[in-house]
Amino acid sequence: MISRYEAAKNVFVDSIDIDNYIELNSSQKAFEQLQHSMEKPLKMILLFGRPGTGKSILLNRIQEKLKDQKEIYYFDTPTTSEKEFFQKLFKVLTHKDLPKNTEVNFSALIDFCKNLRGKREIIILLDEAQMYGTEMMEKIRLLSDTRSVKFIVSLHKTEDEDLIAKEHFQSRIWEVIELKNANLEEQTVYIHKKLLKKNLYEIANSIKPKDINLIHSFTKGNYRECNKLMFTMFEICEYYDKNEPGKIDYLHIPRKIIEMAGLKLGYIHA
Numbered sequence: 001m002i003s004r005y006e007a008a009k010n011v012f013v014d015s016i017d018i019d020n021y022i023e024l025n026s027s028q029k030a031f032e033q034l035q036h037s038m039e040k041p042l043k044m045i046l047l048f049g050r051p052g053t054g055k056s057i058l059l060n061r062i063q064e065k066l067k068d069q070k071e072i073y074y075f076d077t078p079t080t081s082e083k084e085f086f087q088k089l090f091k092v093l094t095h096k097d098l099p100k101n102t103e104v105n106f107s108a109l110i111d112f113c114k115n116l117r118g119k120r121e122i123i124i125l126l127d128e129a130q131m132y133g134t135e136m137m138e139k140i141r142l143l144s145d146t147r148s149v150k151f152i153v154s155l156h157k158t159e160d161e162d163l164i165a166k167e168h169f170q171s172r173i174w175e176v177i178e179l180k181n182a183n184l185e186e187q188t189v190y191i192h193k194k195l196l197k198k199n200l201y202e203i204a205n206s207i208k209p210k211d212i213n214l215i216h217s218f219t220k221g222n223y224r225e226c227n228k229l230m231f232t233m234f235e236i237c238e239y240y241d242k243n244e245p246g247k248i249d250y251l252h253i254p255r256k257i258i259e260m261a262g263l264k265l266g267y268i269h270a
């Protein structure tokens with residue numbers, strides 16, 4: 001038997017697939033801010049926020065939305081070395097592959113970019129930029145100084161590095177756009193819209209305001225945490241639905257199940 005909760009569970013698998021993008025006030029605002037910043041003669045723009053606040057999906061959304069009007073590229077998590085990074089950049093800029101066993105000559109790349117000025121404007125969306133070292137970031141900055149490549153740099157905000165990172169970037173007069181965790185209202189919209197998008201009306205209705213209060217108190221409105229909690233919650237529902245349907249109420253998710261999911265993920269302790 002397939003439980004109705006299986007589909008609901010899968011709605012909350014963590015992904016940056018833009019087909020699953022939800023318009024939220026804050027993401028719309030950040031989108032507009034970014035777009036506006038991109039029109040300014042800024043060289044670098046910083047997209048800042050804690051892990052799970054929606055930076056990657058927003059960058060993907062921007063690329064998707066603007067790709068017909070602009071030369072825009074998304075660079076995902078840098079697992080690559082500096083050498084590979086510059087090879088990739090070389091390809092994007094020159095539309096050519098670098099001959100085998102050669103490395104990018106950085107000053108030649110800079111000259112190449114200077115020559116592009118006024119002819120092309122390339123936008124690079126650089127995700128997870130906290131992974132790049134200082135030296136790399138300095139080179140990226142030099143490239144942006146040519147004004148033919150604009151970087152949107154996405155950076156994780158961590159508890160202690162917060163201010164240092166922010167100050168470092170602000171002192172370079174970049175524009176800073178910050179993504180935050182959802183407030184209660186936004187989290188409600190997020191959860192409901194996610195479910196409604198997959199036509200799971202009944203299930204969306206079975207999650208009441210006081211349930212979302214509890215979910216919000218566990219996850220603090222973080223989208224990734226929210227996904228994890230919702231997934232786990234529906235996984236438990238699915239189990240009961242299949243094995244002990246008496247413990248499930250289709251009209252209202254039992255609070256106990258939300259608590260069990262919270263317990264399993266370590267938000268509360270037994």
Ligand SMILES: Nc1ncnc2c1ncn2[C@@H]1O[C@H](COP(=O)(O)OP(=O)(O)O)[C@@H](O)[C@H]1O
Pocket residue numbers: 013014015016017020021022023024027049050051052053054055056057058223224227
């Ligand atoms: N506006 C949104 N629409 C749909 N899903 C979102 C939205 N914002 C965040 N999410 C979801 O939350 C999770 C975390 O988002 P992500 O972009 O990976 O965060 P970050 O890159 O800041 O760590 C992903 O599963 C993503 O799909």
Ligand SMILES: [Mg+2]
Pocket residue numbers: 055056057127128
């Ligand atoms: Mg990310």
